[in-house]
Amino acid sequence: MAWSAKVLTVSDSVAAGRVPDGGGQAVTEAIEAAGGQVVERAVSADGRSEVAAALRRLAEGFGGLVVTTGGTGFGPRDLTPEATLDVVDRRAPGLAEAARAASPKGRLSRGEAGTIGRALVLNLPGSPAGAVEQLRAVLDVVPHALALLAGEQPHPHQAHQGKRPPGA
Template identity: 50%
Template sequence: MRWRVAILTTSDRGSRGEREDTSAQVIRELVEEELNGEIVDYRIVPDETDEIMAALIEMADYFEADLILTTGGTGLSPRDVTPEATLNVVDREAPGFAEAMRAKSLEKTRRAMLSRAVAGIRGKTLILNLPGSPQGVNENLAAVIDVLPHALNILTGREGEH
């Protein structure tokens, strides 16, 4: 099964072309190598709730992504609004993913508790917030990537729940 995956980077500097988006590159590699995923959309938006929401809605509803992975905007800075934007567009939360990612990251750094990342479902699309650093992306995605195929199979109706 090949999964349709969209990547959304939220970064003021990245959206202005002032910063290379290395976190999205890590996501792309992991998705293609570990998840058998196909990137159907990728974009960078500034840390603005409305722009993040619009991108998530379009990725889920128009591009019909099975999985949307966001990177950035999950910390304590006043500009970090990715979790709020995500919660505004999901139908249901899927808190176990964010809990698992934080728990795994806490094994490496106490600063992991500063993450406000969330996970949720919009229609048949799973949305996961990841940190903005390549190392954080790698650690967090590694914590859940083995469960994603089963979760996506259930969500998309390709297999029943067990």
Template identity: 45%
Template structure:
């Protein structure tokens, strides 16, 4: 789910969503749906709620995690998740900082809702793919645990 006022309005093409879809499909994920929503707490919360109601087990938000006036993806996410997973957000920030110092400013969070994992990622296609380097090895284990798998 790309979170961007400019992409949602058609002013700018979404580059992050297609890059994420391509990487997820290459990693073996099926039924990857890309959506674009405007920035803000309410649009993010509503889109997450809809995706989860449709049965999504992994929902990634791309963008809206900075300190800009409309960057409220973490707030929208926090209103939906049941269990926060701060370690995932920490490792994503650390990976981002290895590429660019300003990655320390990202406020993204991660957590679970029922048997689903929700993770906020930065918005640039490059940052999304860098985030996948540390996130994708964790996803299978988290989803297995949420489905009742053993440690």
């Protein structure tokens, strides 16, 4: 299934043009390698209201994956998770947990995941390597999640579909 994505880099330094957008580029390449198509890339300064506004804009009328990179750490301006929780309709904690479990340093990420309308939002760290590592931990379920958000009926599970497990 073909799917679309938008990438939001959250960084004061990138927004000011002081450093290149390594995280956004790395995430874009990983999405495209997995069969997704990045249809938009954006940059936001750190800050709760700025990130919330950017997420609302990117998700409006969009049925795809919205990935953020940056702002998930312990710094005083790392407020991407809080901004995400301000705008999501429903949380998707399993995605955030799986992303964090991808590596030992992932435990330091405070990233969240959830839905805004038909868009699936996933927060990733700003480090290019960390962002790609966490993204790869959940990419296998993204097409299925997007199909469910679009209201498509999932394919029936082959094992035990409508059957009682042996011994039940």
